[in-house]
Amino acid sequence: SSACSTHNDIPIIEQMLDQNVDVMLGGGYNLLAATVREGSTVKKKAENLGYTVVTDRKSLFDLNYGTKTLGVFSNGHMxxxxxxxxxxxxxxxxxxxxxxxxxxxxxxxxxxxxxxxxxxxxxxxxxxxxxxxxxxxxxxxxxxxxxxxxxxxxxxxxxxxxxxxxxxxxxxxxxxxxxxxxxxxxxxxxxxxxxxxxxxxxxxxxxxxxxxxxxxxxxxxxxxxxxxxxxxxxxxxxxxxxxxxxxxxxxxxxxxxxxxxxxxxxxxxxxxxxxxxxxxx
Missing domain, CATH: 3.40.720.10 (Alkaline Phosphatase, subunit A)
Incomplete structure (x- = not known):
């Protein structure tokens, strides 16, 4: 991703979604409701691109390996x-x-x-x-x-x-x-x-x-x-x-x-x- 600052969370996650990354796991639950360029939210954009969005440990383990996944498990940092x-x-x-x-x-x-x-x-x-x-x-x-x-x-x-x-x-x-x-x-x-x-x-x-x-x-x-x-x-x-x-x-x-x-x-x-x-x- 390319951004002026590592604190520019929304542009960074937008670029990663647009790059069609297969698996992204970490923190950032608070960003799911943030608005992206298209006017939708991060969560909706991810789902429209084919991602399964999970927000807890059990939901991650319930997925089949190979699922295109965006996993965010905490507000902010893990x-x-x-x-x-x-x-x-x-x-x-x-x-x-x-x-x-x-x-x-x-x-x-x-x-x-x-x-x-x-x-x-x-x-x-x-x-x-x-x-x-x-x-x-x-x-x-x-x-x-x-x-x-x-x-x-x-x-x-x-x-x-x-x-x-x-x-x-x-x-x-x-x-x-x-x-x-x-x-x-x-x-x-x-x-x-x-x-x-x-x-x-x-x-x-x-x-x-x-x-x-x-x-x-x-x-x-x-x-x-x-x-x-x-x-x-x-x-x-x-x-x-x-x-x-x-x-x-x-x-x-x-x-x-x-x-x-x-x-x-x-x-x-x-x-x-x-x-x-x-x-x-």
Whole structure:
């Protein structure tokens, strides 16, 4: 799709419908009633183009694979699978009268009750793969762990971690699909880095107290399944709106005809050419 901003939801979904995309699954229930150029709604336009519109997990699972599907399962963004202790994210550390840091007690991430009843990322991925696998000319499927980024922006590490695990399960499913069916490539990458840094409690090395100045950003101390402390820090902004970073991002592939085509340090635009070569040559 082409739009001046990623916030231009209506033009983007209109273009995707007009491009005759076979399967679209995610959030955005609130957009179904929005008016499109023809004067009808997004929902009506989709139905006129042959889409079955579903809005809950059960309705998705009731469909036959191969159904042309528009699935929207939440108002706005999909709810994340994990939240922080008590629903909280990172915050400024507390200090005593001498500005010495009082570290919080480590606490475990929690399941998000708002996620109940919505399909998981790997479930949507399976539906899409099973629906597309018999396409004679091949297919392209994009699976995005979108809230890995969104939760980092608002300094909520448990949200990021839970969505990363959901994405990891989807990648595993995609690789297993590629192994079973052959002639299928899996490419895993990111479009930018984020502010989330996994650190332990800061140290001064000379044994002096940890003062507030050493932790100027937002910090949260989590407890892992193994009972270990996991410190997470955000330092790109002193409010919750954390920024992207300019780090190199990894790229992993499976099943490419040329295993060396996407190795080392590359321009991100090279990925398009590699996918085009695989699909059409």
């Amino acid at each position: 709810p994340v699978e994990w939240v922080g202790p008590g629903g909280k994210g990172a915050d400024f550390v507390k200090v005593d009268d001498n500005r010495v840091v009082i570290f919080p007690n480590a606490a475990a991430c929690e399941l998000n009750p708002d996620h109940k009843g919505t399909p998981r990322l790997e479930e949507m991925s399976k539906f899409a793969l099973e629906s597309l696998k018999n396409e004679g000319a091949g297919f392209f499927l994009m699976i995005e762990g979108a809230s890995i980024d969104k939760q980092a922006h608002i300094a909520k590490p448990c949200g990021t971690i839970g969505e990363m695990l959901a994405f990891d399960r989807s990648v595993k499913m995609a690789v297993e699909f590629a192994k079973e069916h052959g002639d299928t490539a899996v490419i895993v990458t990111a479009d930018h880095g984020q502010a989330t840094q996994v650190i332990y409690k800061p140290e001064t090395y000379d044994g002096s107290p940890i003062r507030r100045d050493l932790i100027p950003g937002l910090y949260q101390l989590l407890l892992t399944r193994g009972g270990h402390e996991l410190g997470v820090y955000y330092g790109t902004n002193n409010i919750n709106d954390q920024a992207h970073t300019g780090v190199n991002v990894p790229i992993h592939t499976y099943g490419m005809d040329n295993a060396y085509s996407l190795m080392g340090v590359i321009q991100q635009t090279k990925i398009y050419g590699a996918m085009k070569e695989f699909l059409f040559n």
